[in-house]
Amino acid sequence: MSIPATEFASRFPDLSRQMRVDQVGVEERVARFCKRSIKNQSKVQALSMALSMIDLTTLEGQDTPGKVRQLCQKALHLHDQLPGLPHVAAVCVYPTMVAVARQALAGHDIKVASVATAFPSGQSPLAAKLADIKMAVDSGADEIDMVISRSAFLQGNYARVFDEIGAVKEECGSAHLKVILETGELGTLDRVRRASVIAMHAGADFIKTSTGKIQPAATMPVTLVMLQAIRDFYYETDRLVGMKPAGGISKSKQAIQYLVMLREVLGERWLTPELFRFGASSLANDVLMQLQKQATGVYQSPDYFSKD
Amino acid sequence: MDKDPRVSARHAGNDTAGATQKATRQAKPEAGARLTVAKTYKIYIGGKFPRTESGRYYPLRDKSGEVIANICSGSRKDFREAVVAARGGFANWSSTNAYLRGQILYRIAEMLEGRGQQFVAELVIQGVSKQRAATEVTATVDRLVYYAGWADKYQQVFSAVNPVASSHFNFSVLEPMGVISILAPEDSGLLGLVSNIAPAITGANTCVVLASTSMPLCAISFAEVLESSDVPPGVVNILTGSQDELAGQFASHMDVNAVIHAGSDGERIKEVQLLAANNIKRTIVRTQTSWVGETGQGPYFIKDTQETKTTWHPVGA
Numbered sequence: 195m196s197i198p199a200t201e202f203a204s205r206f207p208d209l210s211r212q213m214r215v216d217q218v219g220v221e222e223r224v225a226r227f228c229k230r231s232i233k234n235q236s237k238v239q240a241l242s243m244a245l246s247m248i249d250l251t252t253l254e255g256q257d258t259p260g261k262v263r264q265l266c267q268k269a270l271h272l273h274d275q276l277p278g279l280p281h282v283a284a285v286c287v288y289p290t291m292v293a294v295a296r297q298a299l300a301g302h303d304i305k306v307a308s309v310a311t312a313f314p315s316g317q318s319p320l321a322a323k324l325a326d327i328k329m330a331v332d333s334g335a336d337e338i339d340m341v342i343s344r345s346a347f348l349q350g351n352y353a354r355v356f357d358e359i360g361a362v363k364e365e366c367g368s369a370h371l372k373v374i375l376e377t378g379e380l381g382t383l384d385r386v387r388r389a390s391v392i393a394m395h396a397g398a399d400f401i402k403t404s405t406g407k408i409q410p411a412a413t414m415p416v417t418l419v420m421l422q423a424i425r426d427f428y429y430e431t432d433r434l435v436g437m438k439p440a441g442g443i444s445k446s447k448q449a450i451q452y453l454v455m456l457r458e459v460l461g462e463r464w465l466t467p468e469l470f471r472f473g474a475s476s477l478a479n480d481v482l483m484q485l486q487k488q489a490t491g492v493y494q495s496p497d498y499f500s501k502d
Numbered sequence: 503m504d505k506d507p508r509v510s511a512r513h514a515g516n517d518t519a520g521a522t523q524k525a526t527r528q529a530k531p532e533a534g535a536r537l538t539v540a541k542t543y544k545i546y547i548g549g550k551f552p553r554t555e556s557g558r559y560y561p562l563r564d565k566s567g568e569v570i571a572n573i574c575s576g577s578r579k580d581f582r583e584a585v586v587a588a589r590g591g592f593a594n595w596s597s598t599n600a601y602l603r604g605q606i607l608y609r610i611a612e613m614l615e616g617r618g619q620q621f622v623a624e625l626v627i628q629g630v631s632k633q634r635a636a637t638e639v640t641a642t643v644d645r646l647v648y649y650a651g652w653a654d655k656y657q658q659v660f661s662a663v664n665p666v667a668s669s670h671f672n673f674s675v676l677e678p679m680g681v682i683s684i685l686a687p688e689d690s691g692l693l694g695l696v697s698n699i700a701p702a703i704t705g706a707n708t709c710v711v712l713a714s715t716s717m718p719l720c721a722i723s724f725a726e727v728l729e730s731s732d733v734p735p736g737v738v739n740i741l742t743g744s745q746d747e748l749a750g751q752f753a754s755h756m757d758v759n760a761v762i763h764a765g766s767d768g769e770r771i772k773e774v775q776l777l778a779a780n781n782i783k784r785t786i787v788r789t790q791t792s793w794v795g796e797t798g799q800g801p802y803f804i805k806d807t808q809e810t811k812t813t814w815h816p817v818g819a
Contacts, residue, residue, distance in 0.1 A: 492780060493582050495757030 206356055207395045215383040215419055224414040227455045237450070238488050241481050244449040245272070246280035247467045249307055249438070251475050252287060253314075253406065259294045262287055266298035268500055273482045276489060282478060283467040284337060288313070289326055292333035307337035307372070311362060314376070314405035316341040320358060327365045337370040338362070341405060342389060344379045352392055359396035372400035372438055372471075377416045378408040386416055390423035400436035406473065411441025414455065421459040434463065440473025446484040449477060543718065545574045545742060546725035548587030549735025554743070555579045562718065564627050573718050576743035578751045581710065584739035585757050588681045588708040591736020596678050596706040598734075604653030607704060609731040611646035617727060618643070621692060624719040628691060638693045641794055645693065648799055649700040656705070656804045664812070671815040676808040678706035679784065680759035683752040685745060685774070687764040691717030693793045695724065698764055701803035703737055707759075710739045712752060718742040745770070753777035753785075760784035760807050766791070 232240055250269050252261060262285075269282050284305035287295050295306045308330035312318035318326075327338055340362050346354040363371050373393040377386050393401050401420055404411040417439045424435045437456070443449060449472060456464055464470055483494040544551040556577035561569045574580075595603075614621070618639045625635035657676055666672040682702045687694035691714050702709045713721030725740045741748070749770060753761050754777040763774045766789040778785045786806045790797050 493578075493585070493751070493755045493757065495755075495781070498756060498781075 205395055206353065207391050209352065209388055209391065212387060212391055215387050217383055217415070220383060220415045220418055224418055224455070227414065227458065228451050230451075230454045232450050232454070234488075238485065240450045240453055241446055241485050241488070242280050243465065244446065244453060244472065245478065245481050245485075246283060247470055248282040248472045248474055248478050248481075249284045249286045249440075250282045250478060251285075251406070251440075251473055253309060257288060257291055259291065262291045262294045263298045266295055266304075268478075269299070269304050270302060271500075272478065273486070273499065276482070276485060279482075279485070283471055286337075286339065286473065289330035289333065289335070292330050292335045296334035305336040306334060307339055308333075308335040309339040309341075309374075309405075311340040311358075313339070313341055313374075314407040316343045316376075317345065320361060323358070324361065324365050327362060331365070331367060331369050335369055337372060338366050339372045339374055339402060341374045341376060342393065344376055347380070347385075347389060352388070355389070356392050356396045359393055359398060363397035370399045371397065372402045372436075373398040374402045374405055374440075375420075376405055376408060377403050377412075377420075378410045383415065383419045386419050387423050390420050391427065394423070394427045394433075394435050398435060400438050400469075400471070402438035402440055402471075402473065404439075404441040404473075406441035409442075412439035412443055412473075414451065417452065418455060418459065421456065425460055434469060436469040436471065437464070438471040438473055443472055443474050444476045444480060446477075446481045449481065540571065543571050543573055543722040543742070545576055545580060546722065546729070546738070546740040547580065547584045548590070548739065549729060551725070551729075555583070560744075562628075562716075565629055570627055571719065573742050576712070576741035576748065578748065580741055580743075581748060581751050581755070584710040584741060585681060585683075585755055587736040587739055588710050589736075589757055591734055592678075592680055592708045594734055595703070595708055595737045598706070600654035600657065600706075603704065603706065604650045606732050607646055607650035607653060607700065610727060610733065611643050611650060613727045613731045614639075614646065614724070615643045617723070620723060621720055624723060625692060625717075628717045628719060630691075637794075638690075642693045642696045645696055645799055646700055649704040649804070652801055652804060653704050656801050659801055660805055660808070660810075666814075669816065669818040671817045672812065673815075674810050674812040676705070676805070677811050679807050679809055680707060681757060682707045682709040682760045682762060682807050683755065683758045684709050684711040684762045685749055685752055685764060686711055686713055686721070687788075687793070688714045688716060688745070689791070690714070690793050692720040692724065693798070694764060695721055697793045697798045697803075698762055698788070699738055701799075702762070702807050703733075705804045705808050707807050708737045708739075710741065710752070710758070712745060712748055713740055713742045715742075715744055749774060750777055753783070754780050756781045758783060760786060762786045762788065762806070764788040 250265055252265050266285055269285050272279055281304055284307045285295050286307040289308050289310055292306055292308045299306060310326040310330050311323035330338060342355050343358060359373055375389045380386050380389060390401050403416055421437055424437060427435060439452060456470055479499045482499055486494050544553050554574035554576050558575040559572040560575050562571050562573050564570050621639045622635045625638060626632055661675045664672040664674060684698050686698055699709060699711060721740050728738050753774040761774060761778050761783055763771060771787050775785050
């Protein structure tokens with residue numbers, strides 16, 4: 195499965211030329227994104243946009259077909275009292291649940307995403323990871339969320355990480371590939387940047403911060419570093435790579451701050467569910483509560499919104 | 503510019519003893535007259551004392567028109583945060599056993615007793631006569647002790663085994679409603695406030711309270727008492743500000759289960775009742791003008807913010 199040596203050499207990025215991340219600078223920049231005042235009409239617009247970018251997610255050992263169907267039902271009927279709401283971008287489940295989700299969402303343009311490659315640890319042989327993907331793709335997944343092998347990455351075995359992503363991309367076929375870096379396990383922003391560059395060169399359509407199983411999950415500094423990597427990759431290769439912060443974003447206010455950051459780092463072209471997603475399970479309800487508040491002027495209670 | 507060092511010392515505002523101790527004064531000048539350290543009255547949300555999010559304040563004046571303090575003019579966002587804190591504190595407080603809740607109420611009384619003089623002084627600044635202030639503080643301590651006693655007893659009084667014409671064991675018990683918003687009485691800064699908070703929390707609810715606009719000092723000092731009396735964060739949250747601005751929010755918030763309005767302004771009562779209908783919130787109106795004695799207390803004050811749960815349990819055949 196590994197790429198022939200000559201091709202590998204031409205595609206593997208020269209990591210020595212990657213710029214180093216200035217952590218203090220990143221934190222100061224992030225602090226400024228959080229100070230933008232987004233009110234009234236622009237707030238409603240930002241909230242609907244956030245809603246349209248959500249990957250409604252359930253990744254638990256306790257998932258059952260019934261629970262997945264329920265989640266799909268929620269994706270289809272977010273809050274029927276509020277007319278004109280956008281639908282979420284995708285429903286994200288384990289490979290064994292893809293068929294169930296596919297069936298429940300038949301006839302609608304909500305995508306089915308599946309995590310794969312021994313999610314969340316990535317500690318399985320490549321053959322098993324590829325079998326995982328094949329199962330998800332054959333069951334009808336539109337998008338695959340893979341995890342990189344942090345073990346190999348932290349050992350400095352970047353070539354293996356690169357090869358694995360390449361092999362997975364091939365196995366995905368037409369399905370979109372999101373590569374989870376699990377930044378909470380990488381330790382430094384420099385490594386986050388390096389992992390992003392490797393993933394994008396190896397063929398990722400999206401890069402994603404976290405599995406949601408490790409703390410810290412998505413944070414704004416980590417996301418900023420990844421967005422900058424996407425921007426530099428675009429200048430270098432003319433390819434648009436998407437971004438998905440996942441885990442830990444549960445409030446509308448945070449979601450709006452991420453959108454501000456996205457707009458100011460990558461520009462308007464990225465303000466679409468094609469290129470930006472939120473991986474979250476509880477964010478949707480908070481956004482809905484805020485939209486309802488904007489519509490009625492009354493603060494809302496979770497009692498009146500569906501549970502996942 | 504002064505040649506005489508004593509003169510400059512006087513300018514700094516001290517030295518009434520004067521010339522007799524001139525030599526020592528010159529060697530070691532006394533510090534200036536001590537400035538009083540004025541207390542900053544902040545709001546109380548989730549066990550913390552933040553300033554209002556809005557950055558707005560209103561001056562509180564004494565009888566002579568002198569400004570005593572700048573009081574936070576709480577906003578609807580402060581209220582929203584307070585409701586989040588109250589909701590967060592509810593699970594813990596409602597599962598705390600009744601005996602312990604009683605102990606904690608008793609503890610509040612203890613702490614209030616110890617700081618009684620401060621409360622008397624604050625009431626006097628706000629225009630209450632010295633004697634009435636002392637009576638009010640004592641009555642407040644007694645009221646807390648009264649509800650401390652009720653904490654593990656009201657359930658027995660109001661619960662019942664009901665006769666039914668089928669083979670069921672049928673019984674009704676009280677359960678706390680949840681988050682209660684309280685518009686405290688305008689003319690009773692301490693006793694009226696506590697007479698509304700105490701029964702709500704005795705009944706295992708959590709609450710958000712808007713203190714009297716014209717007498718807010720004791721409310722914030724009472725928050726300090728709560729903070730140091732084992733009351734978990736979020737159980738009581740106290741805001742200051744204008745009732746005109748906040749009453750609507752207190753009544754309309756969907757995550758509030760009941761609203762208590764203490765006062766007799768008909769227009770205000772109507773406003774609260776109309777907005778509370780939004781989520782069929784229970785509305786409790788308390789119109790008494792005096793909170794002293796039996797008119798200001800009783801187990802029915804606790805029952806006001808309780809739901810009755812009736813259970814049908816099959817027995818026999």
